[in-house]
Amino acid sequence: NPCIQCNGRVRIEPMVELADALGAERLVTGHYARLVELESPDGPLVSGGADPAKDQAYALARVPTRVLAKMDFPLGAMTKAEVRQAARDRGLAVADAPDSQDLCFIAGIGRERFLAEHGQLGPREGDIVDPGGNRLGAHNGFFNHTIGQRRGLGIGGGTPLFVIGTDAETNTVTVGGRADLRTRRVVLEDLDLRRPAERVRSARLRHHADSSEVERVDIEGGLATIHFASDVERVAPGQVACLLDGETVVGCGTVSARES
Numbered sequence: 001n002p003c004i005q006c007n008g009r010v011r012i013e014p015m016v017e018l019a020d021a022l023g024a025e026r027l028v029t030g031h032y033a034r035l036v037e038l039e040s041p042d043g044p045l046v047s048g049g050a051d052p053a054k055d056q057a058y059a060l061a062r063v064p065t066r067v068l069a070k071m072d073f074p075l076g077a078m079t080k081a082e083v084r085q086a087a088r089d090r091g092l093a094v095a096d097a098p099d100s101q102d103l104c105f106i107a108g109i110g111r112e113r114f115l116a117e118h119g120q121l122g123p124r125e126g127d128i129v130d131p132g133g134n135r136l137g138a139h140n141g142f143f144n145h146t147i148g149q150r151r152g153l154g155i156g157g158g159t160p161l162f163v164i165g166t167d168a169e170t171n172t173v174t175v176g177g178r179a180d181l182r183t184r185r186v187v188l189e190d191l192d193l194r195r196p197a198e199r200v201r202s203a204r205l206r207h208h209a210d211s212s213e214v215e216r217v218d219i220e221g222g223l224a225t226i227h228f229a230s231d232v233e234r235v236a237p238g239q240v241a242c243l244l245d246g247e248t249v250v251g252c253g254t255v256s257a258r259e260s
Helices: 002-021 080-089 111-119
Strands: 033-036 045-048 126-129 135-139 162-167 172-176 182-193 202-204 212-220 223-233 240-245 248-255
Touching (some): 182 240
Parallel strands (some): 126 172
Antiparallel strands (some): 202 212, 202 240, 240 248
């Protein structure tokens, strides 16, 4: 999820540095999130906002604690409806503006043009195969498909098929049944754990997904293996797993291509 990386490593820290340079005490943003454990010697943590439909704690999971310590999220205790009403009461023109869901860096460009201009990725036919390597059809570039995708494969009929893997080197897309997506373990790299692993009670594998109960976390050699209490559907390598204690983000990591 590029928004997590952007917030955590590109955008927000320079804004806090600018606030410091201007003599401001804090950076205030409109994120639907809350700060908790403000007095902890390990720094504050970000937690879910009051409006579960707009909760942005996942998107803030990589913002460093030293940066969070200089921030405020005044909308965290409000629902989106309450915020809109407050804007109407103040006569603000944006009170009824539609929500934006676009990635800022592809707005007005589109995914295909962005990939072509910045990744030199254009149409490139390859095979769609089953787990045994048998060819089932063709695609127009592995990068156009993601783990869990069902629609747009062009191989309809029979048992529903889902993307269960992509290979950049061979430009192949592997499909299988829903059962092939299920797992109880996910390996994370680039781990950022801000509290003891014992506090990880659940994990959210996608921005708007429900969290899934975690039985334990094993950490070895810079990798963390998350063991879930029940099956979860695999996510694409590179996606961020948000590690939670209730609604509070106690860490995060990037889903690894390595199998546990």
